[in-house]
Amino acid sequence: MSTNPSPSSSSSSSASLKPYAIGAGVAVAAGLLAFASYAATKPADRDATEAAPAAPVSAPASAPSDAAPSAAPGAQEGLYAEAAKLARRDAKDTLAAGRADAPVVLIEYADFQCGYCGKFARDTEPALMEKYVEKGVLRIEWRNFPIFGEDSERVARAAWAAGQQGRFWEFHRAAYAEDAKEKGFGKDQLTVLAREAGVKDLARFGRDLDGAAARQAVKRDQDEGFALGVASTPSFLINGRPVSGAQPLETFTAAIDEAAAKAKAGR
Incomplete structure (x- = not known):
């Protein structure tokens, strides 16, 4: 099965990417979210913490613009x-950690x-x-969003393949080790990981890595991100609320605590 080309490959191929069908309500929300223009803290707070910027994505023409229009607080909560x-x-998602019914995702x-x-991955x-x-408070769901070409696509499929044998998070840790990226993600190195x-x-890992199911799974995640308006990596949703970049731990704990409190209150 063919995959969408990475957005870094060419502007013409990026323009040909189509939004992932994520449902009418979420599609409306996507037009206002635009990850690159929003993080969990106010701009002044982000400047004070000197949060690490996220790696930019060349978003397809169909994705929302980086300048998300403002919305009233109530409308934002709805989005x-x-x-x-x-x-x-x-519960069978091997690229997720935590209870399926956790109050915060x-x-x-x-x-x-x-x-x-x-x-x-290493610090937070x-x-x-x-x-x-x-x-049991939080569930983390991984989405492969490869943006740096063939090696990114290959290691994304490899992570999925490792997950088929219940070793996704162990592979995730190995692939994000300090020196892993410098060694590249060729097939031999992926076997080492x-x-x-x-x-x-x-042997099964190698077959799964190159199989149609892996390509389809990665494409599903990638298309979902593009349709949502993901404009940088890493990007996150915490119960639907976007956070962009490798923010400090405190940013995530504050957002998770708030989301957990709202879930407990039934809001």
Whole structure:
């Protein structure tokens, strides 16, 4: 099965990408969200914390513009509620961590070649796992969003393939290790990473990596991100509320705590 070309490949191929069908309500929300123009904290707060910027994406012509129109607070909350519907909450999803019925879902759109995605994976995500996921408050759902060409597409498929043997998060950790990106993500190196991650059937891993199911799964995630208006990596939704970039841990804990409180209050 053919995949959409990476947006970094050419402007003409980017323009040919079509939005992922994410439902009428969420599609309306997507036009106002535009990740690049919004983060969980106010601009002054972000400047004070010197948050790491996100890697830019050359968004397709069909994606929303970076300058999202303003909306009243009540309208924004409605949009966030629509975007929250993108959470799949599939108990069999091997690229997710946490209870399917957790009150808060963090959706992460990321590329294994993105340096700031690696920073989040190493510096922030483990703390969120310990503080929230292990206690049943948070579910993290990964979305492959490859933007840096063939190697990004290949390692995204490899991560999915590792997940088919229950080793996605171990592969995720290996692929985001400090020196992993510098070694590249050729097929031989992906096998090394799979072995490090504890993938037992490496022959199956190789077949799955190149199979149609892996390509379809990556394309599904990628199309969803483009349709939503993801304009940089890493980008996140926390119960539908967008956060852009490798923000400090405190930004995520504040957003998760707020989302958990609202969920408990039934709002």
